[in-house]
Amino acid sequence: MSKLFTPFTAGALSLAHRVVMAPLTRLRADPGDKASALMRDYYTQRTSQGGLIISEATPVAREGYGYAGAPGIYEDAQIEGWRAVTEAVHARGGKIVMQLWHVGRQSHPELQPGGKAPVAPSAIQAEGDAYTPNGPRPFSMPRALERHEIPAVIDQFRQGAARAKAAGFDGVEIHGANGYLPDQFLQDGTNHRTDEYGGPIENRARFLLEITQAAIEVWGADRVGVRISPSGTYGSMSDSNPQETFGYIAEKLSVLGIAYLHIVEPRIKGTELISDSKPVAAQQLRQHFHGTLLAAGGFTGESAEAILQAGDADAVAFGRFFISNPDLPERLRHTLPLTEYDRTTFYGGGTHGYTDYPKAQSSD
Template sequence: MSKLFTPIAAGALSLGHRVVMAPLTRMRSGPGDRPNALMREYYAQRASLGGLIISEATPISRQGYGYAGAPGIYDDAQIAGWRAITDAVHDRGGQIVMQLWHVGRQSHPDIQPNGEAPVAPSAIAADGYGYAAHGPVPFTMPRALERAEIGGIIAEFGAGAARARAAGFDGVEIHGANGYLPDQFLQDGTNMRTDDYGGPIENRARFLLEVTRAAIAAFGADRVGVRLSPSGTYGSMSDSDPQATFGYAAAKLDELGIAYLHVVEPRIKGTELIAATKPVAVRHLRPLFRGTMIAAGGFDRAGAEAVLETGDADAVAFGRAFIANPDLPDRLRLGLPLTPYDRATFYGGDARGYTDYPFHAHAA
């Protein structure tokens, strides 16, 4: 049997196979940023016996938004909708963790409360677009956070984790990847601070580690994961020494005893690396992190099996393939063909391209 379909433990999470559903922003929440019945159907479709789902990125505050329509976890009124989702996943024998999110500078006043500027470690703008209710908007110049504000945001991560626990989630994942707020603090291309949250790596990693501790206080270390993208450049991210920066972060997260580290791999096109010039991947971080390692980033079955065989990763997260194939673990296990995805329906909309993808007749 392929190692992809053998059991594994990730902290307190006991998984029957190693095909993980990656966090996927779909922007289909209801009024008040509350999860709805359509979302419940979507997650229930993708739950599998012994499988792990990582929820779509979920803002821990109104300030944390860069994509209108994302479901929140900043209000107690959002708990009931999430509880319906976790119950549905558990009814199918699956487990689900919530990814906690603050976009930092990757936003626009049209998405922010009271039309305010987005916040960031430093006043440095990012390239790219957010999604306001009226459509895409370019990222704008952020305001540098005051030292006194940082503790409040860390507390919001903790409160979000506590609400996720009340909603029946099996754990939480800190979104420290893709150029969002923890990543902005971590990398020296976006963090020019001169206080105790800037400068040397020990200071730049402080925000990520304190956010992780806040989640641990709500859930326990063995139910907390962290996602990192060491070689990612999305959102104009850069670091002068990514191996040192992310190596330090991985080692410190290891000391916290978290359930897993979720690493976005550098993307490869042919033999050319589409990422940083000094890529950092799971194979670089594996010696520094003793817990479960989840790899993500354009994997197919063969690639997933290969990274598991090397021991660099213990599980593999699949994203776009899971959008179009709700029964993806069965399809991979049985070698069945995959349904292609429709990129035009990824962000926002209704059931089309969301809950109408077919199950394979021979997958069971």
């Protein structure tokens, strides 16, 4: 029997099925980095009864911004647009959590207040491009955060979590994956600090654990999820001992009793499948994390069912297929063919490649 279409809980969230919409940056916000009416339509289309949506990554600070067109949650004026999204999702019987984001070094002075250098744990540059209003620009050399500046960054996550609550979300997910600021602290390739936020894993994990704790103070642990990408290399990431690093963080998050741990399989690099290996990360971290576990990265309906049957995950998040199949849960439930996605419309633009993917004939 299919396990994908059985209920499960993630902390305080009771869900009717296990096909989760992964966080997907689409860069279609209104001026002022406000969630747009078009975004509301897109999320409404992807809502299913009792299904869970994780919002696109949403910066908690102007300094945490790396992609022009991303919707923010760093100002009160950004609450209203998001409230329209959460109301529409709730009206269709779905649940939605906001992914809280700070890109750290994956940015560029053209996106930063005052044209300053982006911030990071250490002054080490990443390869790749930021999306500025003037087009792609190579990530620039970041400035290492001073020890005394760190509490203010943690507070930005706290305030983002509070605004997400005011906007009517069902919870928040800390974006600790894909080489952004919390991941930059966690992994030793990007963290060369010598204070209590660098060095041994107990110190490198401190930043992610403190922002998680800040979100917990706003929401309660049972409405806070965390996403990590063990051994992920996107954003020029590396770690000398990934098993220890990610085992440690999974164990600590388990003790905090968060709603779920969301794991991106290392076969995915950002938005691309780089190997066809079997999922491993969720299985390994199951030993360290005793709560609800979401797996993501390169899943099909069949392989999602397999990982659930094996007991290595409790739910599966789908990214690219949710872009091109607004009714993905229904299609998987009835084994209907999936529409292929068009990469050229992933980032920015209007309705094309966003809200104009059709539903399957037989689904409502």
